[in-house]
Amino acid sequence: MPEWLPIALFGVVFGMLLFGFPVAFTLGGVSLIFGYFTFGLGFFQLLPLRIWGTMSNYVLIAVPLFVYMGLMLEKSGLAEELLETMALLFGRLRGGLAISVIVVGAVLAASTGIVGATVVTMGLLSLPTMLKRGYSPEMATGTICAAGTLGQIIPPSIVLVLLGSIMNISIGDMFVGAVIPGLILVGLYMFYIVLVAVFRGKSAPAMPAEELALFKGKVMVKRVIRAFLLPFFLILAVLGSIFAGIASPTEAAAVGALGATLLTLWQKKFSLRTLHEVMKGTTLLTCMVFVLLVGATAFGLVFRGLNGDRYITHLILDSNMGPHMFLFIVMLVIFIAGFFIDFIEITFIIVPVVAPIFQHLGVDLLWIGILIAVNLQTSFLTPPFGFSLFYLKGVAPPEVTTGHIYRGIIPFIVIQLIGLLIIVLIPESVTWLPRVMGGP
Template identity: 85%
Template sequence: MTEYLPFILFASVFGLLLLGYPVAFTLGGVSLIFGYFTFGLNFFQLLPLRVWGTMTNYVLIAVPLFVYMGLMLEKSGLAEELLETMALLFGRLRGGLAISVIMVGAVLAASTGIVGATVVTMGLLSLPTMLKRGYSPELATGTICAAGTLGQIIPPSIVLVLLGSIMNISIGDMFVGAVIPGVLLVVLYMVWIGIIAVLSPQSAPAMPAEELAAFTGLAMVKRILRAVLLPAFLILAVLGSIFAGVASPTEAAAVGAAGATLLTIWQKKLNMQTLKDVMRGTNILTCMVFVLLVGATAFGLVFRGMGGDRTITQMILDSQMGPHMFLFLVMLVVFVAGFFIDFIEITFIIVPVVTPIFEHLGIDLLWVGILLAMNLQTSFLTPPFGFSLFYLKGVAPPEVTTGHIYKGIVPYIVIQLIALLVVVFWPESVTWLPQAMAKKP
């Protein structure tokens, strides 16, 4: 009977989550009950030590700092300026507005990593413009949702920090390894928009020439430099310091937080109310992540104490399931789970269980970590609980229906799965850049 306890624990947690109970308290509460009846009062002596070890993890300080950086940059107004400039720059092309949304999404991902902030900002600014210019609601909404999710894979990304911490992988390696897959996704998104612009020109028209007439000459150059240089400064400060080996991810996050504050001052948008809003938002999001982390720590302690990791590993070995088959199974479970629960919940529940098995099977954990991050990215788009869909619906004009949004994201989910397959069959897309940078003098 005892060999089945880990599965009963896992099923209990998952079942309560599907019934709508809060994730952090479900993980922690169920784990406390199982821990007491399995190990007795000794469990309550060990658990605080494990929680203390987790909460004093230096790497996790990057989480509140990156959250602060993203929220502060949202208040700076740089996103609006960048989006308007890129729309004018690519407006002459069919599908140019949609391409500009993807590019701005990539820039914001590389400077904030906050999906909700990116989707809401671009939904408020670009969606009415795209609809006014004759874009199909499906293409407009799908593009905005997909561009927002780039913050999940393009560093600095909170999910990369969490995965690196849970899987015991260098956060710097996670950031470097995610660069090529992130660029691949951006390119595939833009190729899809180009295909739509050719096959269905009426769905993605160019902007009228008279609106672009003033955007020429020196005025155009000045506006582009102003819109691009400031975000580029922040990206260089954060990612450049990590990739150059000058700063750790945690130190770079602090640099990013300070840089975002300076940019907001430069834009003359910093005041006491802005600071209060950013601090409050940072507190709420950070507390949510860390309470989940405490619950996940309790869950992991009980699951491993019951021998759950050894039981599952032995089952995999007894079934003679190969490494690639196990990888496919995990990816399928994560993808399906993304329809129903949040990426943080998946990260804290599933990843700690499967990581020792990947390690035992001799699979490169860095490669698996990036694959998991790309897979978790789809959870923002897959209905009924895709958060990007909720964010966009909340700020969309009344004429944009939920059906428009659901239809619009389908091609982008397919594109994300194609990119995932490319990385599966081409592991060097993840491992080459970290290895190359490790060899540099």
């Protein structure tokens, strides 16, 4: 088997992606062509078995359930109530409104895990308010985009489910391992906002005192309890059941889907139209993920059949490249790829290739999985194809330009890379909590 064949396969796929061909059909179509000319008709007998094995994976049922939960929560109006309450709670501080957006983004991430829904919701609700209160467009848009992407790393997150499935890691361990890195990012975002408030106070002013006058005493306590209680119960039901070992991630996702529906009923926002919209959105997103998964399965089968994984492993070992240098190269490739292609595409194309090599090098796959998840989070912010930027631009007032959004997200991309470096230097930030809770 010529050694250049797996490189040619990889090169053709990436080349077609850069020319704008659909990812799912590029992965599947190119793999079918290479598979036929390399292995003959026997390839078409093996491929359906591999696809069936992937599609019958019980863990992947969590994907549509978590998507449904996120979309249903978006309709419930809880995000609006959370944002209003947090804005009043932190409004006395310079930068308090931005801090409240970060806190709400973290809470919504732990409740939904859907980045698009979070960014759109907070863009509609908080961006006009922040601009009205004197926040610079760059500060306001950057904060909202960064807060919205927390759904990538804070569990329950769809990308953690997909990474765990591809890398053969327990989804529960992925969720537990992502908690501390997620909190690190939240802390770094808040620290940056405080610095901006101290040194450039005009970019992040406090709210006027007259607006905060009525928000005190019993009124404040009641609003805070009401705003936080319902999301807290949902987070406890989903993540608590997983962390306590009561339910598997798939079972917890079903509990979350039911809980989100009940919360929407409680908020009196449930209707047949709402249910239809949520189910339609869930079907579209789920189909996109699983069609990509079929294409990625075909690609992985051909790549391994061509001994591509062995070739790359031998290439790295023969070059005396250590695990840390290989990790640096993989992280750099994923970061650069995030400028051009979606996180799901990166997950299905790159991760199946590099995961066996990390395993061969004796690197902790749980740690690698969380590092990849944090790195993939930057793909939502990096222009020109950062999805959070498009989501926010779609709902932003006319005076907010694309340039404002691009300039606003640069500090937060740097912060994410700092967070990634912290996790690289302190692997215990990922591995400690799963070990304490009885994981590997």
